[in-house]
Amino acid sequence: MRARGAIFAVAAIGLPAALYAGVYSWCHLTPQPIFPILDGPAADVALRWLRAPLDNVSDGAPLLAALGAAGQLPLPGPLWVSLYLRGQLIVRHRSDTATVGEALAEARRALQESPALADLDAEDRQAARLRLDLMTARGPVVMGVPLALANSFASGRDGVGITAAGRLAYLLPDDLIRNDLLAAAQPVAFIDELRSGLDVEAADQALAAELGCAVADVRAEHHHLFRFRVQSFVDSPDHVRALPVDRGRVPVAAIDRESLRTALERAADYAIRQLRWDGSFEYIYQPFRHAHLSDDYSLPRHAGTTWLLSLAYGVLGHARYREAATSAIDYLAMHAVPSDCQATDFACVGSNDDADLGSAALTSVAIVEYQHATGDQRFRGLAERLARFLLHMQKSNGDFCHGFVPATGLRDCTGQVLYYSGEAALALAKLHQILPDPALATAVERALDYLTGANYDYFLGQFFIGEDHWTCIAAEAAFPIVNKDAYARFCYAFARFNRRVQVEPGRGPLADLSGAFGVTPFFLPHNTPAGSRTEANVATYRLSVLRGEPQPDILETVRRSLRYLVDQQFRPEGMYLFARPDAALGGIGQTPLQPAVRIDYIQHVAAAMARGLNLVPER
Amino acid sequence: MGKRRAASTAFGIVDLALAVLYSFLVLRVVPSRSSTFTVVALAVSTLLASGGVGMIMQSRFGLVVAAVAATSMVAATVTLILLLVASAAYLHGIYDGIGQAGAALAILAALLAIEVVGLVPALQLVHLWRRRREWR
Numbered sequence: 001m002r003a004r005g006a007i008f009a010v011a012a013i014g015l016p017a018a019l020y021a022g023v024y025s026w027c028h029l030t031p032q033p034i035f036p037i038l039d040g041p042a043a044d045v046a047l048r049w050l051r052a053p054l055d056n057v058s059d060g061a062p063l064l065a066a067l068g069a070a071g072q073l074p075l076p077g078p079l080w081v082s083l084y085l086r087g088q089l090i091v092r093h094r095s096d097t098a099t100v101g102e103a104l105a106e107a108r109r110a111l112q113e114s115p116a117l118a119d120l121d122a123e124d125r126q127a128a129r130l131r132l133d134l135m136t137a138r139g140p141v142v143m144g145v146p147l148a149l150a151n152s153f154a155s156g157r158d159g160v161g162i163t164a165a166g167r168l169a170y171l172l173p174d175d176l177i178r179n180d181l182l183a184a185a186q187p188v189a190f191i192d193e194l195r196s197g198l199d200v201e202a203a204d205q206a207l208a209a210e211l212g213c214a215v216a217d218v219r220a221e222h223h224h225l226f227r228f229r230v231q232s233f234v235d236s237p238d239h240v241r242a243l244p245v246d247r248g249r250v251p252v253a254a255i256d257r258e259s260l261r262t263a264l265e266r267a268a269d270y271a272i273r274q275l276r277w278d279g280s281f282e283y284i285y286q287p288f289r290h291a292h293l294s295d296d297y298s299l300p301r302h303a304g305t306t307w308l309l310s311l312a313y314g315v316l317g318h319a320r321y322r323e324a325a326t327s328a329i330d331y332l333a334m335h336a337v338p339s340d341c342q343a344t345d346f347a348c349v350g351s352n353d354d355a356d357l358g359s360a361a362l363t364s365v366a367i368v369e370y371q372h373a374t375g376d377q378r379f380r381g382l383a384e385r386l387a388r389f390l391l392h393m394q395k396s397n398g399d400f401c402h403g404f405v406p407a408t409g410l411r412d413c414t415g416q417v418l419y420y421s422g423e424a425a426l427a428l429a430k431l432h433q434i435l436p437d438p439a440l441a442t443a444v445e446r447a448l449d450y451l452t453g454a455n456y457d458y459f460l461g462q463f464f465i466g467e468d469h470w471t472c473i474a475a476e477a478a479f480p481i482v483n484k485d486a487y488a489r490f491c492y493a494f495a496r497f498n499r500r501v502q503v504e505p506g507r508g509p510l511a512d513l514s515g516a517f518g519v520t521p522f523f524l525p526h527n528t529p530a531g532s533r534t535e536a537n538v539a540t541y542r543l544s545v546l547r548g549e550p551q552p553d554i555l556e557t558v559r560r561s562l563r564y565l566v567d568q569q570f571r572p573e574g575m576y577l578f579a580r581p582d583a584a585l586g587g588i589g590q591t592p593l594q595p596a597v598r599i600d601y602i603q604h605v606a607a608a609m610a611r612g613l614n615l616v617p618e619r
Numbered sequence: 620m621g622k623r624r625a626a627s628t629a630f631g632i633v634d635l636a637l638a639v640l641y642s643f644l645v646l647r648v649v650p651s652r653s654s655t656f657t658v659v660a661l662a663v664s665t666l667l668a669s670g671g672v673g674m675i676m677q678s679r680f681g682l683v684v685a686a687v688a689a690t691s692m693v694a695a696t697v698t699l700i701l702l703l704v705a706s707a708a709y710l711h712g713i714y715d716g717i718g719q720a721g722a723a724l725a726i727l728a729a730l731l732a733i734e735v736v737g738l739v740p741a742l743q744l745v746h747l748w749r750r751r752r753e754w755r
Contacts, residue, residue, distance in 0.1 A: 016704045023708035028715075142709065154714050227713075501719075509716040520718035522710070 027152075029137040029229050036231050037100065037134045042070035043242035046104055047130055047235045050081055053112045054125045055239070063104060071101030077135025077228065079103035080172060081111065085128040087178070087288060087579040090116050094170070100134070129576035131234045132242070133172055138228035150185035150197030152227060154509070155524055156247030156593050159228050160198065162207050164221035169210040171203060172230065177248045178288055178577045179206060182593050183524065196522045237572050246512050247592050250574045252567040257618045260609055261316070263566045266586030267606035268312035271305055272324045273583065274599060279331025281305055285587065285597045287570070290579035299336050299349055300423070301600040302328065303362035307369050308603045311610040314373035325370050332363050333382055340406035346392060347385035348404055355404040357393050358420040360386050361427035368430040380434065387431045387440060390424055394443055398450030400424045422470025425451060429477035445482045448475060452490035465494050467529070469536035476539035479546050488547055491540040495554045498533050502557055503564075513592060515564025524591045527568050531588070531604030534561040538612040555615060562612050565605050568592060623750055627674050627682075630743045634671030634688070637739065638664040666691055674743075686747050689740035696737030703729050 038046065045066045063071060075098065083091040093110035095103035111117055120128065138161065141152035153160060153176075160171045176182050176198070184199030208215040232245040243250045255263075274282040281302060284293040306328035313321035338355060341348040349359035364386045367379040393400045393411060402420045403412030425447035432440040451471045456462070472491040498517060505514040509521040517533055518525035537558045544551040569588055575581040578595070588605045589595035645660040670688025673681030707725045710717050717725070 016701065019701060019704050020708040023705045024712045026712070027709050028712035139712075148706070148709070151710065152713055158713075508718065509714045510718070518718075519720035521714040521716065522718075522721065 027139055027141075029139045029227070035136045037073060037075070037136060038070055038132075038231065038233070040242065040244075042067055043132065043233045043244075044240075046070075046100075047132060047233060047242040048239070050104060050108050050111065050132070051130055051235060051239055053108065053117065054083075054120075054128060054130075063101060063108075067101060067104075071099065071104075073100045074098060075100060075103055075134065077138060078170070079107065079135070080131075080133040080170075080230075081107040082131045082133070082172075082174070083111070083117070083128050084131065084576045085120070085124055086581070087577050090114075090120070090128065129234055129237070130239075131174065131232065131245070131576065133174075133230040133232045136229050136231050138226050141225055141227055143223055143225070146200065147185065147197070149222075149225075150200050151522060153182075153198050154227075154229075154521070155182045155197075157229060159230060160203050160207070161226045161228055162211075162218060162221060163224040164207070164218050165211050165213045167211055169207045170228070171206055171210070173232070174248060174577060175206065176203070177593055180288075180594075181206070183591065234574075234576050243573055245574075248574075248577060249567070249592070250571070251512060252563065252571075255563045255566045255616060257613060257616045260562060260566060260613055260616050263569050263571075263586075264312060264606055264609040264613065265316055265318075266569065266571070267588070267602055267609065268309065268316065268318075268321055268586075270584075270586030270597075271309060271312075271599070271602050271606070272320060274305075274602075275324050275327060278335070279327040279329075280335075281328070281599045283599060285584070287575070287578040287580070287584040287587065287589075287595045287597070290583060298600070299332070299359040300356070300362050300419075301598070301603065302336075303332060303349075303359060303366050304603040304607075305599045306332070306366040307362060308607050308610070310366060310369035310373045311607055314369070315610045315613060322374055325366070325374075326376075329363075329366060329370060329379055332366075333379065336363070337382075338406045340409075341389075344409075345385065346388035347382055348389050348406055349386075350404070350406070352407045353405065355406050356417070356420065357390070357400050357402045357404070358417060358423050360389050360393075361420065361423035364390065364427040365423070365430050368434055371434055383431060384435060387428075387435055387437070390427055390431070391439060391443055393424070394447065397454060398446035398448075399455070400447070418467060419470055421447070421451060421455075422468060422474060426470050426474035426477055429474050429481065432481055433477075441481045444474070444478045448478060448482065448484070448487055452487050465490075465497050467532070468494055469532040472536040472543075473539040476543040476546070479543060483547065488540075488543060488549075491536070491543060492551060492554070495537050495540045495551070495557060498537060499553060499557045502560060505560070513564065513567075515560035515562070515567075517561075524593060526591050527565070527588050528590070528601050528604050530561055530564055530568075531601070531606075531608045534558060534565065534608035535604060535611060537561070538608060538615065541615065558612050558615055562609065562616060565608060569605070570595070623746075624677060626746060627677055627750070630739070630746060631671045631674030631685070633739055634667050634674060634685070634743070638668035638671060641667070663692070663695060670743075682747060682750070686744065689743040689747065692740035693737055693744065696732055696740075699732045699736060700729050703732070 049063050049066065079095045081093050082089060091111060091114045093107045095106045097103045097106055142148045156173055156177060159173050162169055181199045181202050183195050185197035186195050204215050204218045208218045233242040234245050236243050276282060282292040282294060283297050306325055309321050309325035309328060313325060332349060336349045337347050338350060338352040340352045341355065348355035349363050350356050364383055367383045370379065371377055393404065395401060395413065400421050401411040401413035402415055402417045405412060425444060428440050428444040428447060432444065472494055475487040475491050501517050501519050503510045503514045503516050503518055505511060510518060513525060516525035516530050537554055541551060541554040541558060544554065570584045570586060575584055578584045587597040588601045589597060590601065641664045642661060645657055666688045670685040673684035703725055707717060710721060
């Protein structure tokens with residue numbers, strides 16, 4: 001009996017363990033012993049040498065002599081050289097030779113002989129960027145289960161390859177990114193928003209185009225699909241250095257105050273470039289196509305971005321930010337206060353059919369920040385009327401009604417919109433800075449009491465915290481009015497939660513995205529929450545300092561996420577996949593692989609940079 | 620003897636209820652894009668329902684059908700757990716780790732598989748084992 005139990009125990013543990021080890025070793029990409037194939041100096045030499053035909057310069061030293069031992073290194077797979085001009089792939093050559101030196105020589109010959117290269121004028125040649133990819137490993141993928149196949153490629157790092165029609169075809173990680181083939185599969189049929197993994201159908205089409213065969217031929221050869229990983233470099237904009245590339249971007253190892261200041265300035269300038277003649281913003285920008293979208297324009301996001309401009313003016317002092325903030329607030333005053341709210345003693349923001357709490361709250365925040373930064377009191381009257389509206393919207397329990405119908409003058413307390421109550425608490429605290437009305441102080445206290453107390457006063461509420469970044473920003477802003485342990489404890493808990501889900505440097509599959517907030521590599525972290533939680537963490541750290549109990553862990557969380565945000569920003573070193581790098585400069589994409597920029601991405605990220613600037617060491 | 624017969628009937632009712640629940644989940648709540656998965660899941664539900672009827676009828680043949688159904692369900696649970704292990708290993712190999720959420724979901728799925736799919740059939744097999752003398 002005992003022996004039977006022992007056999008059962010061994011089988012119960014041993015069988016799964018053996019299965020795990022077997023599957024893992026089958027599919028894990030084992031980098032070649034020589035990985036990385038090229039070190040930085042060798043990559044510099046290689047890209048400069050490849051670029052010579054573009055720059056019409058003499059060859060200089062022979063390649064192999066310049067490369068040294070690197071030129072003789074064996075290649076575990078193909079080497080690709082791609083030339084991008086304003087996001088368009090102009091030339092690509094794949095070498096399947098045995099050594100690095102041979103492959104580079106073949107690639108340069110291909111560049112020299114390319115008719116597309118001959119057509120480029122001097123300006124284009126200067127703007128064109130060279131990218132070098134060297135395969136380091138390849139591995140199998142599972143077939144037959146569509147969801148498993150879609151998730152068989154590490155996003156942004158793996159390419160897709162296939163043997164079909166007697167030939168090999170490859171889609172490099174860049175190809176998957178710029179064709180928007182990643183984060184595309186829908187694992188749960190009824191949750192359209194939840195997407196992860198490769199768009200296999202679109203990848204099949206791209207592979208078929210590469211091979212010059214029918215899509216059906218590619219599908220018929222699915223059992224010959226594989227994934228592969230590359231070591232990648234892109235030449236710097238001045239074409240002097242080779243910059244390493246990971247997930248389509250040039251990583252930033254560390255930041256200091258000056259680099260963060262530069263990032264903030266670029267972000268604020270990006271926001272200014274989105275400003276239209278009437279003071280509204282271009283809502284969404286798609287860098288791959290240089291296209292703007294303004295569907296479903298959001299007034300709270302407009303107001304939030306306006307707040308950022310005033311913050312940037314306060315920190316950087318450039319007049320252009322003040323002018324842009326004035327224009328954006330003018331838009332709110334002239335176009336966003338509906339006629340039914342113009343003759344009243346209060347002001348709302350929205351339309352005659354539908355005004356909301358969040359728009360009024362963030363407009364108030366933007367006006368107070370503007371007045372604080374510039375001393376200009378031209379919008380004070382509007383702020384006073386917005387303050388009366390916010391007070392009117394507060395409920396007896398400290399929470400707020402989130403809707404208002406100007407045509408009837410009635411509050412709509414039926415629905416709750418994420419963020420609005422926290423935004424209103426912040427607005428009341430900020431308004432008190434320019435309108436020392438005791439009613440505002442009382443209202444802030446009641447709002448924060450609710451948000452940090454009764455809002456979570458149910459069984460499950462003790463186990464989680466929602467997206468309460470506005471609450472903690474409000475708690476810091478309210479400190480001169482009301483300082484309660486409960487607010488600090490709540491925000492410390494929120495910061496601890498953030499810390500737990502923050503990607504740590506040098507650990508795990510998302511280590512290159514350290515500082516972001518995420519818990520699994522299947523869904524890459526989003527950049528907006530990284531910005532908004534950093535805003536909250538900055539506020540919480542400041543609150544802890546004001547209370548005389550500075551929290552070093554929160555400071556470390558802030559510094560890590562600020563590095564991540566700078567890393568994610570569109571900087572001159574990267575952007576070789578974008579149609580108009582000058583237009584995208586300073587922007588922040590939705591995720592590391594989805595570069596579409598909505599104005600609130602910039603708002604949260606740049607506000608975090610502005611408010612966290614002094615928390616980053618000068619060196 | 621009466622208690623065991625009552626327990627058999629109760630197991631039969633639970634089997635039928637689970638068969639209906641699995642069918643509802645597969646067809647309505649979380650429909651799969653894979654028709655193979657749907658067919659297999661419905662076949663399992665049918666087998667379970669057959670076992671449930673067998674437990675309620677309590678004829679010798681009915682109890683044999685129930686034993687086969689319960690054994691199949693326990694085997695399915697073991698297979699499901701091994702597939703989960705293989706999936707976790709596969710994703711670990713692809714992504715160099717599955718993260719906290721991935722690990723938590725894999726463990727949760729394994730525990731749910733045991734609780735939702737395997738527990739009742741395992742208890743049912745124990746019950747049928749104890750009744751085996753009545754068949755002889």
